[in-house]
Amino acid sequence: MCGIVGYVGPQQAAPVLVEGLTRLEYRGYDSAGVAVLNPRSSANPSRVVRAQGRVRDLEAALPARLAGTTGIGHTRWATHGEPSERNAHPHTSADGRVHVVHNGIIDNFATLRSRLADDGVELTSDTDTEVVAHLVARELATGLSLEDAVRTAVGQIVGTYALAVLDTQTPERIVVARNGSPLLLGVGDGEMFVASDPAAIVRHTSQVVLLDDGDFATVTADGFHSFTDGEERTARAAVTIDLTVEELELDGHEHFMHKEIHEQPESVERMLTGRLDDRFGTAKLAGLNLEPRDLRRFERVKVLGCGSAYYVGQLGASMIEDLARIPADAEPASEFRYRNPIIEPSTLYVVVSQSGETADTLFAVREVQRKGGTVVGLVNAVGSSIAREVDGGVYLHAGPEVAVASTKALTHMSIGFALLALTLGRVHDLSFADGRRIIAGLRAIPGQIAEILAGEEALAAAAKELSTAPSLFFVGRVRGYPVAREGAQKFKEITYRHAEAYPTSELKHGPLALISPELPSVAIIPDDDLVERNITAAQEIRARGGAVVAITHPGVELGDAATSRIEVPRNEVELDPILLTIPTQLLGYHAAVALGEDVDRPRNLAKSVTVE
Numbered sequence: 001m002c003g004i005v006g007y008v009g010p011q012q013a014a015p016v017l018v019e020g021l022t023r024l025e026y027r028g029y030d031s032a033g034v035a036v037l038n039p040r041s042s043a044n045p046s047r048v049v050r051a052q053g054r055v056r057d058l059e060a061a062l063p064a065r066l067a068g069t070t071g072i073g074h075t076r077w078a079t080h081g082e083p084s085e086r087n088a089h090p091h092t093s094a095d096g097r098v099h100v101v102h103n104g105i106i107d108n109f110a111t112l113r114s115r116l117a118d119d120g121v122e123l124t125s126d127t128d129t130e131v132v133a134h135l136v137a138r139e140l141a142t143g144l145s146l147e148d149a150v151r152t153a154v155g156q157i158v159g160t161y162a163l164a165v166l167d168t169q170t171p172e173r174i175v176v177a178r179n180g181s182p183l184l185l186g187v188g189d190g191e192m193f194v195a196s197d198p199a200a201i202v203r204h205t206s207q208v209v210l211l212d213d214g215d216f217a218t219v220t221a222d223g224f225h226s227f228t229d230g231e232e233r234t235a236r237a238a239v240t241i242d243l244t245v246e247e248l249e250l251d252g253h254e255h256f257m258h259k260e261i262h263e264q265p266e267s268v269e270r271m272l273t274g275r276l277d278d279r280f281g282t283a284k285l286a287g288l289n290l291e292p293r294d295l296r297r298f299e300r301v302k303v304l305g306c307g308s309a310y311y312v313g314q315l316g317a318s319m320i321e322d323l324a325r326i327p328a329d330a331e332p333a334s335e336f337r338y339r340n341p342i343i344e345p346s347t348l349y350v351v352v353s354q355s356g357e358t359a360d361t362l363f364a365v366r367e368v369q370r371k372g373g374t375v376v377g378l379v380n381a382v383g384s385s386i387a388r389e390v391d392g393g394v395y396l397h398a399g400p401e402v403a404v405a406s407t408k409a410l411t412h413m414s415i416g417f418a419l420l421a422l423t424l425g426r427v428h429d430l431s432f433a434d435g436r437r438i439i440a441g442l443r444a445i446p447g448q449i450a451e452i453l454a455g456e457e458a459l460a461a462a463a464k465e466l467s468t469a470p471s472l473f474f475v476g477r478v479r480g481y482p483v484a485r486e487g488a489q490k491f492k493e494i495t496y497r498h499a500e501a502y503p504t505s506e507l508k509h510g511p512l513a514l515i516s517p518e519l520p521s522v523a524i525i526p527d528d529d530l531v532e533r534n535i536t537a538a539q540e541i542r543a544r545g546g547a548v549v550a551i552t553h554p555g556v557e558l559g560d561a562a563t564s565r566i567e568v569p570r571n572e573v574e575l576d577p578i579l580l581t582i583p584t585q586l587l588g589y590h591a592a593v594a595l596g597e598d599v600d601r602p603r604n605l606a607k608s609v610t611v612e
């Protein structure tokens with residue numbers, strides 16, 4: 001989704017901004033732009049360059065000399081108004097004095113636009129953001145400082161925003177504001193940065209200041225000062241981020257998605273370090289901030305997440321029911337908040353998110369908290385909004401995930417759920433021996449993922465065949481159903497082929513009518529107590545001419561129920577879905593490669609969905 005970068009310091013701003021925007025490309029966008037201030041030029045105190053398309057298109061549009069040491073840049077993911085140069089940010093006030101970049105959505109933009117139009121302001125874009133530039137300019141014209149002008153302008157806005165604002169008359173500063181969209185400051189040596197995502201500035205500094213909702217800040221080369229609407233100073237201190245430039249490089253892989261799939265054995269090993277407690281057959285999750293006595297009082301678990309995180313949430317809920325024997329279910333966070341949910345004090349709410357910035361999930365956290373519930377998070381991005389707002393949680397430690405289609409973060413989420421389920425289980429009726437059994441299973445996972453990845457060639461061949469089908473099914477039962485849902489999601493996100501998941505048991509209740517030689521199925525057939533039924537269903541697909549790619553365990557006799565077979569090593573039955581998911585990542589990836597699609601940046605999608 002949209003990205004912001006800003007710079008003020010001794011360097012020329014334009015190259016810093018362009019490099020930052022390149023690092024934000026992974027988030028998904030359709031246009032980009034920069035504004036650079038040059039106080040030395042009285043004729044042109046600022047230059048704005050914008051382009052539809054990629055950051056490289058913006059780079060090509062930049063003049064050879066774009067002098068100036070203060071600037072802001074933006075990648076836009078269209079919400080209001082089509083992707084185009086005129087709708088790209090920065091937006092500029094009618095008098096040319098103010099430049100603004102914005103992430104988020106201004107809900108009352110229509111009212112503000114018509115008020116401005118009534119006052120004779122000529123609006124030059126279809127965006128919600130443009131109103132901010134005009135509002136700030138209007139306040140500046142009354143003699144207010146840039147800080148006060150921004151504060152007064154945002155007082156008229158209803159909605160979410162991360163804003164960075166330039167005034168050509170005070171070119172040594174950027175004023176920023178945050179409400180509901182991530183924003184941070186990077187602290188350099190005699191220079192400062194602004195960013196919506198640390199990736200944009202990681203090459204320059206690892207010292208960042210995470211702003212909170214309601215924060216404003218004035219940023220100059222010497223530092224910053226942050227304040228609130230009530231004008232009090234806020235004491236925001238810099239923290240060190242654990243992110244390196246190397247983690248954001250392809251490191252010999254053709255795509256980030258491929259790199260991230262292959263990182264899993266190592267990243268999972270790292271995630272488990274120090275979290276398995278052999279002495280008590282449980283997990284060590286100090287960040288939950290819940291003692292065994294507190295955990296014991298929960299009679300139910302509700303998992304909330306969006307998209308793939310929701311599917312992993314379903315998997316997690318079944319792990320919790322299996323191991324802790326307390327009712328658990330998952331619900332899309334995007335739906336939860338709008339149905340006026342009943343929040344029970346005896347329910348543990350668990351939100352799950354890679355980015356920690358998904359607006360729907362963040363609002364679900366607030367809904368639970370507003371009604372007095374306890375909510376913990378399984379989050380990957382350290383210091384993200386969700387991580388900071390939940391009552392406790394488990395960091396996933398998957399490292400940065402650049403590809404829009406999530407893979408390793410999802411694996412880490414499912415392992416996070418296994419750790420949580422184990423912890424809950426051990427304060428209920430899960431025996432010490434069973435706890436040790438799950439621990440042994442978890443320890444085996446990194447090596448078993450490596451085994452699956454070693455079979456990539458065969459998976460690539462199966463994916464190539466699947467890629468030619470206009471439509472396909474992913475089917476699985478009980479624990480295998482979320483695996484099928486996630487498999488279908490991954491496939492459709494990056495191949496643009498229609499892929500639909502069904503519980504295998506539901507096929508004969510309708511979807512079987514669609515089976516034909518043109519519609520292959522990927523069937524999840526673990527060696528569990530449903531194996532015979534799953535094989536029968538696969539045979540029913542075969543009998544109607546449909547091809548079946550079975551993801552199964554060694555030793556399962558499929559006979560002619562499958563046209564091709566992909567094996568994953570057996571683990572404990574509760575943990576098997578974690579491994580069964582891995583081949584579906586490679587199926588989606590290789591099908592997209594075979595189709596020549598832009599694997600890491602699928603059309604219309606964004607890495608972190610920061611608008612509702």
Ligand code: AGP
Nearest residue numbers: 307308309353354355358405406
């Ligand atoms: C995954 O491949 C998707 N891009 C998407 O469904 C994602 O999982 C969802 O938007 C939730 O994101 P989050 O984990 O950052 O909250």
